[in-house]
Amino acid sequence: MTTPVTIVGAGLGGLTLARVLHVHGIASTVYEAEPSAQARTQGGQLDIHEHNGQRALEAARLTDEFHAIIHEGAEATRALDPHGTVLLDEADDGTGRRPEVLRGELRRILIESLPTGTVQWGKKVSAASPGRITFTDGSTVATNLLVGADGAWSKVRPLLSDVKPEYVGTVFVETYLYDVDARHPATAAAVGRGSMFALTPGQGSSRTGRRATSCIRTSN
Numbered sequence: 202m203t204t205p206v207t208i209v210g211a212g213l214g215g216l217t218l219a220r221v222l223h224v225h226g227i228a229s230t231v232y233e234a235e236p237s238a239q240a241r242t243q244g245g246q247l248d249i250h251e252h253n254g255q256r257a258l259e260a261a262r263l264t265d266e267f268h269a270i271i272h273e274g275a276e277a278t279r280a281l282d283p284h285g286t287v288l289l290d291e292a293d294d295g296t297g298r299r300p301e302v303l304r305g306e307l308r309r310i311l312i313e314s315l316p317t318g319t320v321q322w323g324k325k326v327s328a329a330s331p332g333r334i335t336f337t338d339g340s341t342v343a344t345n346l347l348v349g350a351d352g353a354w355s356k357v358r359p360l361l362s363d364v365k366p367e368y369v370g371t372v373f374v375e376t377y378l379y380d381v382d383a384r385h386p387a388t389a390a391a392v393g394r395g396s397m398f399a400l401t402p403g404q405g406s407s408r409t410g411r412r413a414t415s416c417i418r419t420s421n
């Protein structure tokens with residue numbers, strides 16, 4: 202089988218490319234390792250900036266859909282010192298120009314904008330060679346144009362580069378508090394409407410976002 206454009210990975214990059222190609226009348230097929238669109242919670246909030254994310258969504262002709270999923274108020278930012286003293290408290294007054302959306306919602310509007318069958322789920326690439334990719338189920342696909350959008354551990358990148366991801370000494374821990382207003386009101390009050398950053402003793406920092414990510418970063 203040969204497809205005009207083959208994209209590996211249905212993350213935000215691969216899906217945005219497929220959508221932009223589609224609006225220009227170019228068909229593509231996206232092969233994604235996850236078994237379905239609902240297989241995994243995609244993570245927390247992303248701020249979508251004017252100079253990159255919003256331009257990509259404009260090129261994808263999805264600006265209205267993007268506006269519909271913006272988490273109003275989530276651009277509010279608060280920074281605390283290790284003792285909980287508020288160092289910075291900025292409200293979301295609508296002028297931040299980097300609205301926050303849930304990654305899963307952004308992925309959903311991209312998936313819904315593509316013709317049925319564009320994304321082939323449960324197709325994990327195990328190897329890529331010029332003109333052909335192989336999946337873990339043993340099947341193969343021939344392709345004239347291959348795009349690797351399969352994340353940090355890309356199986357496609359080695360065709361172009363020997364560079365491999367390496368540990369840079371920062372640990373990122375992501376946790377969630379569900380129904381935070383009712384079950385963890387003190388945390389909800391400390392975080393506020395948007396993101397809260399806290400300096401921790403030593404060199405680390407943490408970021409906590411309403412409806413989104415709670416995470417701790419520690420640098421050694």
Ligand SMILES: Cc1cc2nc3c(=O)[nH]c(=O)nc-3n(C[C@H](O)[C@H](O)[C@H](O)COP(=O)(O)OP(=O)(O)OC[C@H]3O[C@@H](n4cnc5c(N)ncnc54)[C@H](O)[C@@H]3O)c2cc1C
Nearest residue numbers: 210211212213214215232233234247248325326350351352
């Ligand atoms: C914690 C964190 C916070 C971030 N916050 C922001 C933000 O606020 N704003 C912003 O603009 N950006 C943010 N980013 C960056 C943003 O997430 C990335 O730029 C974006 O996800 C890259 O998209 P991608 O499609 O290239 O890769 P990914 O999103 O990593 O998607 C890769 C896809 O490929 C699939 N895949 C992997 N291996 C295979 C394989 N072998 N075969 C088939 N499929 C495979 C994966 O399942 C996945 O669906 C953040 C990143 C992180 C980690």
